[in-house]
Amino acid sequence: MDAVRRQLIELVSFHCKSDKQTTVVPGLTLFRSERPTAPVRSLYNPRLCVVLQGKKEIIIDRNLIEISPEEYLVVVLDLPVSARVSQASPGSRHYAVTLDLDPQIIAEIVAGDSDQSSPIAKTAGAATSAVTRDILEPLERLTRLLDRPEDIKTMAPLIYRELIYRLVQGSLGDMIVQSTIATSGLARIARTTVWIKSNFDKALSIANLAEMAGMSQTSYYRAFKSATAMSPLQFRTRLRLHEARRQLQLGGVKIGTVAYAVGYENQSQFSREYRKLFGNSPKNDLHPH
Incomplete structure (x- = not known):
């Protein structure tokens, strides 16, 4: 497994030209960092995250999830999170890979797997588990397609389905399966x-x-x-503030206009909640147009 991980690190090191690199392989994103980073608040879509070197911290409300090279993270809901690289240095960079999870593909694989056990009654939207060769090998082959872009259209869907199958068969399979069963x-x-x-x-x-x-x-x-x-109200508040920050950073807007656009009737309340979440006022994030 260490050899597969080293190959993945080499691929990410070669193809990742910035801290975060989207790729031509659908849903595949590469990450690298030479130092620990400040927390960044964002909205995670359903995804697989594999840390290859260094460590990463994800905070969902007040719950801390640490991801090391021995683990992988699966998220099956849209979740507002705070994420940071917690371990990295110029001599030992942080490398990671994320892959978007397609609920339709998961549902198709689950439907065709007659041996899949009934899901347990848990409702966690994100969890980690020990990474295995079954996860790393198809992920490495999927990433290696970046060296052969002419193969991506044909091979990427096949390898993707294999990887999803391995995830469903793994220790987080019940959580993944539940996310696709309408009555769960x-x-x-x-x-x-x-x-x-x-x-x-x-x-x-x-x-x-x-x-x-x-x-x-x-x-x-x-x-x-x-x-x-978090509660539904806290969830909505985080979505409002993430969208407000995005609009402010685009520039050419007024703070009051943005506050109203995301659902606030009171600019003072907006500024208060914005500062509480992001640690600074909306004015600090307002980009001049």
Whole structure:
């Protein structure tokens, strides 16, 4: 396994020209860093994250997840997170790879796998597990396609499906499977996170979200917090503030206009919550156009 990891490190080192490098292989992103980084708040889509060298920290609300080269992370919901490289140096760079997870492909593989056991009743939206050769080998072959771009169209979908199959067969398989079964608690929560993501500027009703999930309000609130480590209201607030920051950094806007656009009626409240999340005022992130 160490040989496969070394090959992956060589590939990432060669093809990753900046701290974060999107690639021509669909869904594949490469990362590198020569030093620990400050926390960056972002919205994680469903993904696989494999750290090859160094360490990375993910904070979901107040829950800390540390990813080392011995582990991989799977996220099955859209989750607002704070992420940082926690271990890296010029002599021992941090290298990592992420791969977007396609729920439709997962569902197809699960449907065709008659031996897949019924999912357990857990609703965590993100978890880590010990990395294995079964995960690293197809990931290495997928990354190696960057050396042969003419093969990507034909080979990438095949290797991708193999990797998803290995993930479903692995120790996080139950969590991944649950995210695709419409009647599971995790999939029900996922439906509502998708709705909140598309309607974060609107009023939020726990009763309506619970009805959408087909749960009682109490069960829904508990399941949502288990899956995302935050309440629906906190989840919506983070989405609002992430979008506000994006608009401010694009420039050419007024703070009050941005606050109203993401759903705030009170600019003072917006500024207060913005500072609490990002550690500085909206004015500091406002890019002059």
